[in-house]
Amino acid sequence: MSDKARFYLEQSVPELQDLEKKGLFTKKEVKMIMRRWTEFEHRIMSRGSTPDDYLYYVRFEKNLEKLRKLRYQRMRSVIDTKKSISDYSASKRIRFIFDRGVRKFPNSMELWAQYLKYAKKNGSVKVVYKVYTRLLQLQPRNVNVWLSAAKYEYDYNKNVKSARNLLVRCLRFNGDELFPWLEFIKFELNYLSKLLIRRKLLNLITEKQQKDDLNEHEHSTNKDSLAQGVDVVQVSEGSEIEKDLSDLTDLNASTLGTVENNPVLRGDLILTMYDACLEALTNKLHDNINEGRYEVKFTKVWEISNKVIDIVDQFDALDRSHINGHIISDLMGKYPEIDKVVLLELTVPIRYTDVDDGDFATSLKSSVKMYQSWVSRTKASDTVKTSVKKMYINYLTQRYLSKCTGEQKELLELLLRKLQ
Incomplete structure (x- = not known):
């Protein structure tokens, strides 16, 4: 022995x-x-x-x-x-x-996972912090560990600020990957959605009511926060990703007020993150777009934009039209003659409208007017125009025609024939 x-x-x-x-x-x-x-x-x-x-x-x-x-x-x-x-x-x-x-x-994630599981169930918060700190020091490029640490801070300790700071720090090491950006955006959307739903259900109107609610449900300051515990995990100053993250310094902005008077509640911080994500992941890529041919940068921008748009679509408590409208407008400004970008722009008014909604006819009319306006003023080639027309008609047919009945269906069929 x-x-x-x-x-x-x-x-x-x-x-x-x-x-x-x-x-x-x-x-x-x-x-x-x-x-x-x-x-x-x-x-x-x-x-x-x-x-x-x-x-x-x-x-x-x-x-x-x-x-x-x-x-x-x-x-x-x-x-x-x-x-x-x-x-x-x-x-x-x-x-x-x-x-x-x-x-x-140190590279056995099963050991680390079981250690964390045991520490969370039986140990103190300080023990969990110690384990996370050691793991993050050893594996700062492991995105899942950062996400797990942030989730622990948010779900267990109700420390939104610390969770957010951990996610920012994750991006400093992994900002060249799309996954952590999407998870960060999802975190912010989830937080904002829960906040707005809670205020609506509890009828929290005044700022005093909102402050009291935040004090009850969140710990915005915590001397023992996990984010402070990993200060030893740093990147070199002046790194490119650090510059890309400089716009994220105000993520802990005030959430008091209403959607009408506070841009944060409308989702402007999410848009800041989207812009930073786009810059970080595409700033070294170059466009070379010929007719019907998409090159590297557009392909990456399109991937990022669509994944963010899909995430935003899931949160109906938020002003999705405002958030996704910014993303789609940005795409349209950069790539105004690419058919699938144009289709996104034309379908913004009806993106969140169903045939049973009272404003369906108004929204559809707005979308059709946008299409007609685009056709009259675009400098796109005939090939692109033909492609957009086909895609737009298919979109309306597949999404709405099968759900319409009676007079509504007849009117939609008439509209589709006029568009052809």
């Missing part, structure tokens, strides 16, 4: 003595526990050990602690219930096993 293994086992002797003294385990059972501990220590200390060996060790410890608690509850009327070492040592020992495991196998 190695000196380290012997040392670790010796540290556990007082706990076993306490379990036997309280009558929770017999002398024979205590010997069996020590024998199993010895086997596990030999296994994890060997050169051929794996992350699974540590997980098996932890599983044994959890089952042992579960058994101790069951016996304690069943025998509490006849044993000494005064708190002692055996009441506290199990969680400490399990964390110690995890600590040793992630030190030996």
Whole structure:
């Protein structure tokens, strides 16, 4: 047996003595526990050990602690219930096993995931912060870890500011990937949507009411926030991605007021993020668009825009027309003669309108007028015009015609014939 293994086992002797003294385990059972501990220590200390060996060790410890608690509850009327070492040592020992495991196998995400799961369920917030901090220091390019940390801050600690700062920091390391940008945008949309729904349901009109609500549901300041705990995770100053993120410094802006008088509540911060995302991911790409031919930059811009638009579509509590209208207008300004961009622009008035809505006819009329106006003033080629016409008619047919009945269907069929 190695000196380290012997040392670790010796540290556990007082706990076993306490379990036997309280009558929770017999002398024979205590010997069996020590024998199993010895086997596990030999296994994890060997050169051929794996992350699974540590997980098996932890599983044994959890089952042992579960058994101790069951016996304690069943025998509490006849044993000494005064708190002692055996009441506290199990969680400490399990964390110690995890600590040793992630030190030996720092790239084992299964070990880290199980460690975090255990810490969240049984440990203090500080323990969770410690684990996240170590993991982020080792794997700052792991987007899922940043997202997990931000989710913990938002869902468990109600610390929106810290969650947001973690996401910004994630982008400093991973801003050349689309996924973290989309997740950040989704986070902001989700937060804003929940905020507006809560205010509507509770009829929170005055700023005082809104402040009280924020104090109840959010912890905007927290000295022990996870975002502060990872200050050691930094990128070099003056990096290109740092410049791209400079516009995100005001993300913690006030959300007081109404949609009418506060641009933040309309989604302007989301638009700032979208613009920064577009700049970060496309600033080195170049356009080379010929008739019917799309090159690298447009392809990337189109991918980003459509994915953001699809995300925004899911949040009907927000002013989706305002947010997506900005994105589509930006696309139209850059690529006014590409058919699928034009189609997006023409369908803005009816994007969130169904045939059963009272304003369907008005919205459809507005869309058709936009189409007719585009046809009369566009400098696009005949090929593009023909393509837009076909796409627009197909859009109206597939989305609305099958849902219409009676007079409404006859009018729509008449309109489609006129457009052809």
